[in-house]
Amino acid sequence: MNRKMEPTLIVCGHGMVAQRFLEELMSNASIRYRTIIVFNGETSAAYNRIQLSALLSGDADEESLALKPDSWFARHGIQLHHGEAVRTVAPDSHTVTTSTGRVYRYDSLVIATGASPTRLGIPGEGLSGVMNFRDLNDTRTLIELSQSRKRAVVVGGGFLGLEAAEGLKRRGIDVTVLHRSSHLLNRQLDPDGGKLLSDALTARGINILTSTSPIQLLGRDTVRAVQLNDQTLISTDLVIIATGITPNRELAQNAGLACGRGIQVNAQLQTSAPDIFALGECCEFNNETFGLVEPGYQQAKVLASVLSGTTASAAYKPSVTATRLKISGVPVFSCGQQAPDEHTESLVWRDFATGSYSHLLIRNNRLVGAILVGNTSQGLWYQELITGNTTIDLFRAQLPFGKPFCKAAA
Numbered sequence: 001m002n003r004k005m006e007p008t009l010i011v012c013g014h015g016m017v018a019q020r021f022l023e024e025l026m027s028n029a030s031i032r033y034r035t036i037i038v039f040n041g042e043t044s045a046a047y048n049r050i051q052l053s054a055l056l057s058g059d060a061d062e063e064s065l066a067l068k069p070d071s072w073f074a075r076h077g078i079q080l081h082h083g084e085a086v087r088t089v090a091p092d093s094h095t096v097t098t099s100t101g102r103v104y105r106y107d108s109l110v111i112a113t114g115a116s117p118t119r120l121g122i123p124g125e126g127l128s129g130v131m132n133f134r135d136l137n138d139t140r141t142l143i144e145l146s147q148s149r150k151r152a153v154v155v156g157g158g159f160l161g162l163e164a165a166e167g168l169k170r171r172g173i174d175v176t177v178l179h180r181s182s183h184l185l186n187r188q189l190d191p192d193g194g195k196l197l198s199d200a201l202t203a204r205g206i207n208i209l210t211s212t213s214p215i216q217l218l219g220r221d222t223v224r225a226v227q228l229n230d231q232t233l234i235s236t237d238l239v240i241i242a243t244g245i246t247p248n249r250e251l252a253q254n255a256g257l258a259c260g261r262g263i264q265v266n267a268q269l270q271t272s273a274p275d276i277f278a279l280g281e282c283c284e285f286n287n288e289t290f291g292l293v294e295p296g297y298q299q300a301k302v303l304a305s306v307l308s309g310t311t312a313s314a315a316y317k318p319s320v321t322a323t324r325l326k327i328s329g330v331p332v333f334s335c336g337q338q339a340p341d342e343h344t345e346s347l348v349w350r351d352f353a354t355g356s357y358s359h360l361l362i363r364n365n366r367l368v369g370a371i372l373v374g375n376t377s378q379g380l381w382y383q384e385l386i387t388g389n390t391t392i393d394l395f396r397a398q399l400p401f402g403k404p405f406c407k408a409a410a
Contacts, residue, residue: 007034009307010096010106012086012251014040016049017280017296018112019067024304026076031308033108036078039098041085041113044136045070050293052139056167062136089255091273108275108307111252111263115245115281115291120155124217130239133164145238146171152238153177153226155214157184161242162197162327165206168240176207176234178226180243183210188323188334190359192348193373200330200355247282247289262289267315269303279303285316294321322383324376330355333379336386337361337369344368349400351375358400365393378402 011018018038025031040046047065054060073080081098088097089109097103117132119125129149132138146168154165157179165175177184183194184201198208209228217239218225226234247262258264258272262284269277269285280296281289290296295318305314322335340346340361347360356374360367360382366389370382381403385392392399395406 008104008106009033009036009108009110010086010104011036011038011110011112012089012096013112013114013280013282014038014042014046014080014082015112015114015280016046016067016293017114017300018110019046020297021110021112021279021300021303022076022078023068024301025308028304028308028310030310033307036076037104038078038080039084039086039096040080040082041099042135042137043083045073045080045082047136049135052133052136053163053167055136056133056139056142056164057170065136086251089251089276091255091257091276094275106275109277110303110307111271111276111278111282112280113248113251113282115247117241118244118246120214120241120243122214122216124219124223125241127217127219127223128221129219129223129237130217130241133160133240133242134245142168142240143171146173149238150174151176151236152240153214153234153236154240154242155226156242156244157181157208157210158187158242158244159185159323159325159327161240162201164240164242165201166204166328168238169204169206173238174207175205176209176236177201178212178214178228179208179210180213181210184208185325185332185334188325188332188338188371189373190338190340190371192350193332193357193359193371196355196357196373197327197330197332201328204328206328245281245291247284249282252276252278252282260284260287267302267317268306269299269316270306277303277307285318288318292321292323320383320387322379324379331372331374331376333370333372333376333382335370335379335383336367338371347396347400360399362392362396365391365396367392367399 046067085099086096151174152168154161154177165177169175183191213229214226216227217223249259249263252263253259263278265283269279279299302314302316325332345362350357359371361369367385398405
């Protein structure tokens with residue numbers, strides 16, 4: 001494509017990944033767009049979603065969540081339209097139509113529409129008091145409801161559900177967590193690590209029910225109870241659904257772009273339409289979608305290079321991503337493979353006095369997975385060993401104790 005003829009860039013969505021893309025684009029020496037327009041379906045500019053749990057618990061305020069002040073966008077000539085989402089894309093005419101009916105022409109288009117909470121698909125989901133914990137408006141509503149509601153059921157024992165549970169508990173609500181898997185954070189932790197986390201949450205007064213699923217939500221207008229798969233009823237006046245996300249692909253799909261579970265892109269984040277790109281939770285690369293922010297940041301850097309023309313060979317290559325969390329004051333780290341198989345060996349270390357736990361997975365004298373609960377100080381080093389495919393035979397026996405004990409690794 002002839003980049004000299006590309007004066008207008010339109011970005012659909014303004015979450016954390018879209019903002020990182022804008023920052024990366026502005027940092028490039030050559031910006032080839034005369035006009036950059038961002039359409040944001042939310043009423044607030046990009047904010048730190050990772051800190052929503054701190055906002056819910058009362059440990060942060062809304063002002064601290066903002067990623068950039070309004071002056072940053074003005075300084076870089078970026079036009080922001082809050083509360084106005086792009087509704088349709090016409091690739092043939094290179095135009096978008098927004099929720100207000102306005103039509104804009106683009107030369108390059110970036111779709112960063114994120115993902116939406118996955119629904120349970122059970123009766124009663126439309127009752128008042130049934131919510132998600134996904135964005136700033138959800139958090140505001142939960143804070144308001146916490147002043148009048150006494151009991152909450154959180155469906156989903158992933159990190160988002162557990163953060164919601166902790167935040168509501170901090171606001172004085174009696175909380176029960178339902179999790180379909182046999183242990184919490186089953187995508188990040190092994191059963192023993194999940195049990196340690198469950199014990200810590202239980203000690204804080206949060207009721208944990210694993211291997212449990214709701215089959216319907218009961219109430220006339222407002223939710224009053226949750227019926228479980230064993231027919232048990234749990235009384236409640238608030239239900240938070242946190243059972244995963246679904247990529248927002250509809251905008252691209254309706255425009256005729258190739259989609260799988262997400263919007264399909266190549267290594268340059270280009271969709272099946274040559275002037276349309278996608279990144280973050282809404283996109284799909286090599287049959288993989290992305291629920292963490294770090295891959296989105298990596299994609300943002302690549303796409304900024306592609307669209308500025310500064311790196312001809314810019315290409316997205318998924319890397320090993322680590323999960324670092326702190327839930328109810330318990331640090332958790334997970335990187336690489338988290339379940340042993342017939343080709344791995346396990347090095348397990350546990351300190352009962354401090355509640356620390358580590359499970360390291362070894363294959364062919366190389367670290368391929370690390371799970372840490374309690375003490376996660378060595379997580380970064382373990383991640384480096386995994387991504388570097390480093391041979392550990394010289395310090396294998398000391399590996400569970402960390403880098404300071406592994407003289408050969410220094």
